[in-house]
Amino acid sequence: MKIFVCVSHVPDTTTKVNVAGDGRSLDPAGVKFILNPYDEFAVEEALKLKEKNGGEVIAVSVGADPAKEAIRQALAMGADRGILIKGDKSDAFSVAEMLAATIKANSPEIVLMGKQSIDFDGMEVAPMLSELTGMPSATVVVGLTIEGGKAIAEREVEGGKEKIELSMPCIIAAQKGLNEPRYPSLPNIMKAKQKPIEEVASTASGARTAVVTMTKPEKKRVGKILKVESDAKATAHELAKLLHEEAKLI
Amino acid sequence: MNILVYFEERNGQVRKPSFEAIEAAKSLGATSVSAVIVGANTSAAITDQAKKAGANKIVVVDDARFGEYSSNAAAKAVAEVAKQINADVVIIPATTRGKDLAPRVAVRLEAGYIPDVTQFSTEGGKIVATHPVYAGKANVTMEVTTAKKVFSTRPNLWKASKDGSSEAAVESSSVSFDESDFSDRVKELSLSQGKLDVAEADMIVTGGRGMKGPENWGLIENLAAAFGAATGASRAVVDAGWRPHGEQVGQTGKTVSPSLYVAVAVSGAIQHLAGMSSSKTIVAINKDPNAPIFAVADYGIVGDAFEVLPHLAEEIKKIRAH
Structure with missing residues (x-):
């Protein structure tokens, strides 16, 4: 089974947000960046699928060189190799476009990711990716079973849960509760340093939104x-x- | 400006954030607001609710296959209707379903999309939308740079439009679907009976680790019942397994903006504050006067929650009984 897991590199949840000099972005000074917490559930689920079905787990991220840290973390958890798409991740549609191009070129049987990145909090990439690849998707997923060529995703909705049947290949956006992500062991952290991270160029056609200002709520x-x-x-x-x-x- | 609003129906009811989205559409100075309902055998009972919401027109897309909701097929329906009525803007309530649907509609319309909008303004004919980032630690104002625009609006921030002064015309629209459009299908929906969800509640009472254990949750539920509020939980409480994750408020839980947020025995970690500090009125009850939660509180009591809560529930009940 070829399994893709999309990961993003985001400010730690304890970050105190300060606005940068441009007035519309985060001042990265003193900010610690981590693997997006929701992506950890996606990586764990990917590893469980590999343990059950065999195959390969490929961690993909969009961004500049520092985004490799998020890929390394996924590799330390047990992913086999990484792909860094070197593009601007500030526009969600562009991110979805770049991921779609890489996914189409690799034909994975399943794509996993966190339900949202805890920086922009848009929850947009999985549904957009679904549209761009033609693979069905389910978001806010807390349970997943794959059988008979179909995926059954259990997702949280207001006041309850729903079960969605998806044809394969499909895209799953993970919510907390899907599993208990493993901690990378020291030998695996060492091994991760040797695993390959391929770099590919951006295929984005242009942003469809623009940030005007960033302010702190007062x-x-x-x-x-x-x-x-x-x-x-x-x-x-x-x-x-x-x-x-x-x-x-x- | 022609605006199309998506009306979300569940169990025979048009959900409240749909009416709020109509109000948001009007605030943009729409010349015409249409509402689209996508479903199977959509009944008059449903269109009747929609008719009085203040929209100019209701468009119904009906297909028996929507008996099992499909986000992919619904996106096709909404995008096709948007094209048919030549909508400049599509507004979808930022519910769980809406947040899945809106990005799809945007891709189909080749439109830019701004999610989870908390405020609109129009400057020189341009729509500027506010979207909270970093779980509410900052806000960005954004513009869509394409001709067609899609927004999702956060529940609870606009008043629900139900002007009822004129009844909108109901039309049906024919959208042809292929079997492949229904590549995702909701097979089962299970709702916990009578429970208000924190993401949509107008009042929330949240308990923290200071409640000491799940056996004391009755105190939180009792106070919530007195207010008619939903119950929330801090991350510590969810991680300890006292409450389900669906109730978690904060950066890795839900971001909420109710009229009243009561934090009981919650210290106020930065991740928690991020998720609730946009609430209109915040009340904190904590025995530690230095708890960070008091820094964002409008009202509060420094005292033992175990002593205060039963009395507070009684006092609230007394006032509400009048």
């Missing part, structure tokens, strides 16, 4: 913090009164 807070002195009931009464009379929420 909000004035009322900041009325009460303290329970001796009588929790009295304090609860006071808070309820504020929510009723001042905030007018109840």
Whole structure:
């Protein structure tokens, strides 16, 4: 089974966001970049599929050289080789276009990725890739079984779950809960350094969106913090009164 | 400007974010707003809900095969209708289904797409959309650079349009589907009974690790019931297995913007704050006066949640009973 897993290199979740001098991007100073947490579920699922069916796991990323770190992390978890598409990843459609070209050239039987990258949070690449490759996709996937030439994906929806049947080959965008990603062992981290990462050129035809500004949300807070002195009931009464009379929420 | 809005139907109901999307479309100064419903044997009960939403026209695409929803086939339907009515803009509610559908429609229309929009403005005839990034730690304003434009709008931020003053005309549209369009099919939908989802709730009560264990969750549920709110959980609580991941609020959970967010025994890690700090009013209850959650709180109580919660639930119930 030829398995593709798309990975992205994103700021760590503990990052304090500062806006760069251009006024429309993240200032990377002091920011630690990691493998996108949702992609870890995709890599784990890819490795499980390989363990069951044999084959090869190929980790693909779009970006400049530092994106190789995300690929290395996937290789350390157990992926066999990597492909770095050297292109601009700031426009989701362009990313989908570049991935689609590489996928068409390699004909994988399944493509896995995280449901979203925790930088732009757009959740767009998997559905766009589905359109561009003609492979059906399912997003926010928390369960996956493949049998009889079909995939059954269980996905989270508002207030419940749904099961989607997909023809193969297909694209699966993973949600937390799909599996428990493994930690790379030290020998595997060493081995990953020797695994090949092929570089391919961008095939993007041009961005369809543009960022105008990036700002940090600013909000004035009322900041009325009460303290329970001796009588929790009295304090609860006071808070309820504020929510009723001042905030007018109840 | 011609705008097409996607109406999402589930279990015989048009879902609320669809009505909000109509309001968002009107705010852009649309000359005409049409709504498209894609389904199997779409009943009058459904089109009746849509008719009074303030759209100029309702377009129904009906095919028996939508008895098993397909994102791929629905994208074809919406894109075809957008072409038929010559829509300049397509707005799709940023629900789980909408976030899957909208990027597909954009590709089919060769349109740029901005996801999960929280605000629109028009500057010199251009539409500028705000989209939160890094789980809400920053906002970007963006423009679509193609002639046709697709947006998805975050639930709960526009009021639901139900003006009902005039009834829109209902038309059916014929879109021809191939079997291959239905390459993905929803076979089964299972909903937890009566549970509000945090992503769509107007009020949320979230419990953190300070609740000490799942056996104490009744206190959170009781307070949530008093408000009529959904229950959320911090990452620590989900990782400990006390609550399912679907309830997690924060950077690796759901990003929420309710009218009221009550954080109980949640310390307020940066990943959690990112996911909820755009809430309109934030209430924090924590016994640690230095907990970071108080820095974003509008109202709060420094005190033991185990003591405060039962009283607070009672007080809220009393006020709401009046």
